[in-house]
Amino acid sequence: MPELPEVAAIADFVDGRAAGFPIRRVDIASLSVLKTADPPYTALTGRIVESVGRIGKYLVIHTIPGAESDPEPSINLVIHLSRAGWLRWSDQLSQTPPRPGGKGPIAIRVHCGMPGEGFDVTEAGTQKRLAVWIVREVGAVDKIASLGPDALALSRADLAEILSATTGRIKNVLTDQRVLAGVGNAYSDEILHTAKLSPFASSKTLTAEQLDALYDAMHSVLYDAIGRLDGQEVAKLKSEKRTGLRVHARTGMPCPVCGDTVREVSFTDRSFQYCPTCQTGGKVLADRRMSRLLK
Structure with missing residues (x-):
């Protein structure tokens, strides 16, 4: 299971490649990983990745409007990799959407960063615990709201x-x-x-x-x-x-x-x-x- 150091490293890696660039498209291969419906995942298309960070063991991708017509000031893509999840970055991400409900490990695909770049969120094994939230406020994720203080923020x-x-x-x-x-x-x-x-x-x-x-x-x-x-x-x-x-x-x-x-x-x-x-x-x-x- 990715823990604080790994999630921090993943966040830094993705931030260095995606911050300042638009999300061109999000593909969902496993609807069961989505724990929210409003905003829809399609609302991320065209938005700019402002920053990528972490809260506990949660990866948080913060986005801002990419166009004046976008009414949402803030939308966050929150990912919990759980026990068997991982993020796989590619400089040549497949443009073919993963098949919904397929037997492969891909749960979602996010096209971001430089053209052709992006990442897959994958989960191995049969126990599917990976979870994804798309929320306006990170605190709307109930499990984040109930987190204790960060291990490195304690005196x-x-x-x-x-x-x-x-x-x-x-x-x-x-x-x-x-x-x-x-x-x-x-x-x-x-x-x-x-x-x-x-x-x-x-x-x-x-x-x-x-x-x-x-x-x-x-x-x-x-x-x-x-x-x-x-x-x-x-x-x-x-x-x-x-x-x-x-x-x-x-x-x-x-x-x-x-x-x-x-x-x-x-x-x-x-x-x-x-x-x-x-x-x-x-x-x-x-x-x-x-x-x-x-x-």
Whole structure:
């Protein structure tokens, strides 16, 4: 799943190529991804891309009128890539609209940037969760309206206040977008490993030293990822992300810090990784949904 660093990199990449240019056309291959109907997607045609940014893990393409006859001062194309979505930029985008309802991965195609350029939004797999909104105000997207503060906009005091008001395992708190926006499964694993915290530590009982470590780790992990991804082609972001991971998706491999074997806890449709020596005092977490530290 693209998280804060990847979405920020995608936003910067598209902004550098599309800002100031008109959207020439939008093709919809999967009507189910559209979560709004007013304005219609056709209203984007002819509008100028003013900027491309992100809110949490949402990509936001802000457009302004391209003609005096356009009555809409602001229309935003908002994209949530979810678990298996991606944006694929092309300098020679196919001018043939993707077939609606087809079996391919393309959900929408946006013709923007220089003539012939644009991007496809794709989704792999059978679980279709990718979502697209076309709204006048970004706050009209209910899931954005309910987001917690951005992970990189918090002070240490802000983080302490948030954690003191939550109940649960720190892994779940970090990935709850209503509490904290931008961090998902991969970077929460990396943050907790860097902070030397168990994924099952209680968010309300962290010591001052642990809170300091968590705050520092959140910033160092996310800013390091943003720095590594900066300027990369969109097509290379996934592989570049993997090169910077120390525990996530590294089950069975040695921890780069202590050499212990990276372990995994698996759930029905996802898993997370951790290092016992670095994070749980050498104890191994039971691999079941209601895991506890093995005695």
